[in-house]
Amino acid sequence: MRNKILAANWKMNLTLPEVELWVKKFNGFNWQSDTKEVRVYPSALFIPMLQNNFSHVGAQNFYYEPSGAFTGELSIEQLSSVGISSVLIGHSERRELFHEDNAFITQKVKAAADKNLSFILCCGENLAQREGKTHLHFIEQQLKSALSSFDRSKLSLLCIAYEPIWAIGTGLHANAAQITEMHAFIRSLLLELFGSDASSVPVLYGGSVNPENAASIFSCPEVAGALVGGASLDPHVFHQLWEQL
Ligand code: PEP
Numbered sequence: 001m002r003n004k005i006l007a008a009n010w011k012m013n014l015t016l017p018e019v020e021l022w023v024k025k026f027n028g029f030n031w032q033s034d035t036k037e038v039r040v041y042p043s044a045l046f047i048p049m050l051q052n053n054f055s056h057v058g059a060q061n062f063y064y065e066p067s068g069a070f071t072g073e074l075s076i077e078q079l080s081s082v083g084i085s086s087v088l089i090g091h092s093e094r095r096e097l098f099h100e101d102n103a104f105i106t107q108k109v110k111a112a113a114d115k116n117l118s119f120i121l122c123c124g125e126n127l128a129q130r131e132g133k134t135h136l137h138f139i140e141q142q143l144k145s146a147l148s149s150f151d152r153s154k155l156s157l158l159c160i161a162y163e164p165i166w167a168i169g170t171g172l173h174a175n176a177a178q179i180t181e182m183h184a185f186i187r188s189l190l191l192e193l194f195g196s197d198a199s200s201v202p203v204l205y206g207g208s209v210n211p212e213n214a215a216s217i218f219s220c221p222e223v224a225g226a227l228v229g230g231a232s233l234d235p236h237v238f239h240q241l242w243e244q245l
Contacts, residue, residue, distance in 0.1 A: 002202055004245050005159065005225035007039040007120065008232030009060065009088065009206075019046050023053050025235040029242075036225075036245050041088055044074055048082055058086040058120075061094060064104075064111035076115045086118035088227075090146060092165045102145040109146050113154045120159045120204070120227065121146055123186075127166040135164075136185050143189060152194040160186055160203045161227040167207025169229055176216050179205055183222035211240035218245055 014022060019042065031038055039056040050057045063073035079087065089108045094100045100108075105121075112119040123142040125135040143160070150158070162182050167173045174182070183203050190198035205217055206227035217223060225245060232238045 001035070002200055002224070003033075003035060003037040005037055005039060005202055005204060006238070006242050006245055007041060007058075007161075007204065007225065007227045008238060009041045009091070009227055009229050010043065010232060011060070011093070011229060012043060013233055014042070014046075016046070019050070022233075022235055023050070026238075027053070029235065029239040031239075031242060036242065038242070039086070044079075047079075047084060051083060056085040058088065058118075059084050060088050060091070062087055062108070062111070064107040066111075076111050076117055080115055080117060084117070086120065086159075087112055088122065089119050090122040090142070092122065092124055092163060092168060096165075102142065105146045106148055110149050113150055113157060116154070116157065118157045118159065120161050122161045122163050122206070122227070124163040124165050124168070124207070130164065130166060135182070139182065139186065140189055143186070144193070147193060152197060155194055155197050155201060158201050159224075160190075160201060161206045162186060162203060163206035163227060169208065171208050173208040173210075173213050173217065174205070176220050179217060179220045179223060183220060187222050209241060211237060211244070214241045214244040 039058055040050055040054050041058045041060045042050055044059055047057055059079050062076055063070050066075050066077050090105045123139050125138045129135050129138045164174050186203050190201055202224035203222055204225045204227050205223050209226045209228050210231045
């Protein structure tokens with residue numbers, strides 16, 4: 001049985017003093033568990049300092065080339081050299097605001113897999129697709145494209161996060177029926193693509209998870225944890241999610 005995952009995606013939030021305070025407050029709670037793990041995805045600046053406190057610190061972003069004239073970018077090689085645990089790929093904010101298309105995301109998956117680095121592959125439909133009932137087809141396209149050159153021998157590196165765009169940072173969240181439908185769909189797609197070994201790939205939910213809705217989200221079949229934005233910025237709130245996982 002793989003651990004359940006509670007992953008904090010801080011996005012472009014928290015300054016150095018705020019990160020230090022976050023760690024101090026975090027350490028005031030009990031996070032011991034044999035069945036659950038915390039992951040932190042901070043701004044890249046804070047990765048080394050957070051590695052002193054957390055066993056799993058990941059990067060929110062990277063560029064797929066190994067090195068070269070790519071001003072402002074970080075490579076998998078560089079991140080691996082400081083002992084990073086995993087990376088996020090395909091987050092809707094990267095897709096929308098920074099125009100990362102499916103082909104680009106396929107390259108990022110290839111770069112991470114080639115270096116044997118774990119990754120959380122995010123997927124999610126927008127509201128028009130949800131209302132037009134094309135959400136399943138859209139997710140299928142996203143995942144088939146991202147994983148088109150991914151080999152089943154690397155399945156232990158893969159984690160999926162289903163994050164409906166209309167639920168990210170909006171206060172709206174998918175309901176239990178919507179999450180159950182999508183997670184079952186993603187599982188069957190993974191089994192179709194990679195065979196029975198894909199039954200152990202964790203599939204997280206993300207999108208306005210908070211202490212009020214966490215219990216119902218975590219009780220949905222196939223939900224292996226959550227990727228959390230806003231509610232991860234306060235360790236007290238984040239711990240309330242942890243207790244319900
Ligand atoms: C996210 O950024 O992945 C996310 C789910 O954000 P929020 O929890 O704020 O909706």
